[in-house]
Amino acid sequence: MPDIFRKCLRILILTVLCYSCTGNHLISDKEYRDKINSKFRERELLASRRSKQLFSVFQQNLSRKEKEALKFLYAFMPLSDLADYSGDFFLANAKLALKAVDDVPWGKEIPEDIFLHYILSCRVNNENLDSFRIVCYDDIHRLISGKNMKDAALEINYWCQQKVNYQPADIRTSSPLKTMLSARGRCGEESTFTVAALRTAGIPARQVYTPRWAHVDDNHAWVEIWIDGEWHYIGACEPEPILDRGWFTEPARRAMLVHTKSFGAAYGNENAINKFPNYTEVNNLSRYAATKRIFTRVLRDDGSPVSGASVDYCLYNYAEFYPLTSVATDSCGISSFETGSGDLLIWASKNEKFAWKKISVAEEDTIVLKLHSATQRDTSIDLDLDIPPVLPPLQGPSEELIRRNSERVKLANSTRLDYIDSWIKPGEITEVALKKNIDTTTAREIFSRAMGNFAGIRKFLLSVPDSVVSYAVDLLQVLPDKDLRDAEAAVLNDHLVTCLGNKARNDNHDLFLKYVLNPRIANEMLVAWRSFLLNSLPEYVRENAPGDPMIIRNWLNDSILIAGDENYYGTPLTPSGVYRLRVSDVDSRAILFVAICRSLGIPARLGPGHNIPQYYAGDRWNDVFFADQQDQVAISGFLKITTQDKDPVPEYSTHFTISRFEKGRYAALDYEFARKATEFTEEIKLPAGSYMITTGNRLVDGRILASISFFTLRGGEHRTVEVNLRKDNRSLTPFGKLDLSGIAQLFPGKSLDMSKGMMLFWTEQGNEPTRHIFTDLALVKKEIDKWGGTALFLETSSDSLSPSDSRNDLPANSIFARDKEMQAFRSSVKPFKPIPSTLPVVMYVNKEGYILFSSSGYTIGIGHQLLKSIK
Secondary structure: OOHHHHHHHHHHHHHHHHHHHHHOOOOOOHHHHHHHHHHHHHHHHHOHHHHHHHHHHHHOOOOHHHHHHHHHHHHOOOHHHHHHOOHHHHHHHHHHHHHHHHHOOOHHHOOHHHHHHHHHOOOOOOOOOOOHHHHHHHHHHHHHOOOOHHHHHHHHHHHHHHHOEEOOOOOOOOOHHHHHHHOEEOHHHHHHHHHHHHHHOOOOEEEEEEOOOOOOOOOEEEEEEEEOOEEEEEEOOEOOOOOOEOOOHHHHOOOOOOEEEEEOOOOOOOOEEEEOOOEEEEEOHHHOOOOEEEEEEEEOOOOOEOOOOEEEEEEEEOOEEEEEEEEEOOOOOEEEEEEOOOEEEEEEEEOOEEEEEEEEOOOOOEEEEEOEOOOOOOEEEEEEEOOOOOOOOOOOOOHHHHHHHHHHHHHHHHHHHHHHHOOOOHHHHHHHHHHHOOOHHHHHHHHHHHHHHHHHHHHHHHHOOHHHHHHHHHHHHHOOHHHHHHOOHHHHHHHHHHHHHOOOOOOOHHHHHHHHHOOOOOOOOOOOHHHHHHHHOOHHHHHHOOOOOHHHHHHHHHHOEEOHHHOOOOOOOOHHHHHHHOEEOHHHHHHHHHHHHHHOOOOEEEOOEOOOEEEEEOOEEEEOOOHHHHHHOOOEEEEEEEOOOOOOOOEEOOOEEEEEEEOOEEEEOEOOOOOEHHHOOOOEEEEOEEEEEEEEEEOOOOOEEEEEEEEEEOOOOEEEEEOOOOOOOOOOOOOEEEOOHHHHOOOOOOOOOOEOEEEEEEEOOOOHHHHHHHHHHHHOHHHHHHHOOEEEEEEOOOOOOOOOOOHHHOOOOEEEEEOHHHHHHHHHEEOOOOOOOOOOEEEEEOOOOEEEEEEEOOOOOHHHHHHHHHO
């Protein structure tokens, strides 16, 4: 064979070998692959106790792409996923992610880094994981067949609205399938659900959120999608006819931060706030609002820079200065943050030393903070805070697009309501009640709360022996609403039967029900941990811990490795997951302690406010501190909360919070939301230390009159702290005047009573801000009814006059009418120009017709704001 042919053959063979080694890689960047392999080996060591459940899957005949996809997932996986799911689960999801991009025409156009972070990843945020991608894959791909990427994304959002509608709920994020089961969820669940659907379709998607709004006490999450090389946004389960539009468009222009977590090691060139080993915190704000970068320089007393100091950029919200993010200082002592236009409190700390300052971002761009060691004691400081200004509204879609979208939204709502109508009927509930000798009213209340999970609850009730039905009912009644909506019959049965079979009953029925039988501890996923723990715990713990619960503490000290940074999504590990993995964060270990206690019949809980695990013995709750928390063990002090305010009485997380100084910063204690100061009837037992009380009065114009008070609580001290809100003594300036003539035309032959003034609501049925208003009004219905004025609801687009399925919770003097396209507004309200374009529009008008309160768009706490104006 001539040399030239040998040379050509050798080149051909090398080319083929090269292609076989690199051309079929899912991840072409060898440096990034090496980083993944290194992280993967770390995970193998970290999760060695679950090696078979997690890593035996690699013994299957996997393709190179499947193996690399699975390694990527494992390499950056949080502890919660390592502890509570299997290798087969992750492999099935990885295979479908790869299949999705092969099944859609745009799949080949998706860059590998976008695929890895925003299609392959099973986790969206802190939700419970499930098999949504597996269950819904075929349905979603039939839905988008023949569509381009943009139209497919819009179509999926209509499908999502068919399945899920907004409803407030607790902070535990249900899995996508469980959210779909109950046909409702809060914004975090709606956005998680929508991202899961989009990724299933091979469309890169991520949840973005503002951790706290600047202008109202709330937050919000929505969805960004990658289309043809650019990121766009949509409202989750809230379809619009175009991209980059939602009811939250205008509020987002006033945000101080919109961000997302990008799963995996940093990749690409997005605007990163922080780059961590397992994820990147990406700042998306400039996509929504005008931004400004501010700089904080942290110094020692001698003027030298402090590197590695934590700088928290804090926004007033829910009566605390909430850290939007924390950015460490560099070697020059400088930290920077890109944010919006409003007021922030900057808090720098390192090694128990700290310094802080309130700034107006629009007026300052650089501040200098010198750390000091002494906590501030027995001092109070007033702070006046401004919020970002309201901007002229952006141009919306055309009237024709709005009309067509409205028709599709109605159809989607109708489809969802048909599903809801298929839930258990009253006669079927009565049948279960009679068969198990349950009070019919009680049974109806349980099934009403269970919603789409009625089959699971029915299965549970019918499966339990008649002799313990009363305990089964007690168990269901003590569970939060969301647990009834997604708890599985087998899990409930395990807790009931195992608890009662263990003879764990207690003479104090209320104590037994809440703190022994109850499987809900914090916001962890509900699983059958009770029988597992009883069968798995060392015999000496099972036998001796009921007499001395500290034996459990000692065993956990010796057995559980704490690696809190590895559980970066903050999703708690289940008690059985911690036990199997033997690695945990601090919060999940505390949950496990409580679970072991309850499994052994010991009443236990996470203490109110501080969430320290406690067990009940000797007629009192006893705190439990672990070996790595010995610095927290101290003689307790006692705090009594009082107030002179009666109108309104300050409420926790609405008007005030209590924070404890730990590691250079004050962390708010976790008490019941909206608990009135007058309801803190007993002294609060707290570890001795430094504390801060924050109060805030959010005024009608959005400004906040805040105050922070520092004090020290010593061991054995009984201290009284008075919580009062700063008052605004200015008189209200009318926004305009109302001429009832235009509105009166909506009520021919009927006069509208203005003798006590009137509240007016121009609403758009079904959108999230409107639903928030109805929820807020229900909270102050008693006070509004006492006032006695008229509440006039004017629907602007729907044919229906009923604003909500919670209509009975609205003020007693409520009247409903249609004001299509706000025609009556245009003829009655003067001198409003231009007409507010963001619904809902809310006003309070006094008996003389002067408008003393006006709000347009998304506003939380509207009921309280109206009452302030009335008073």
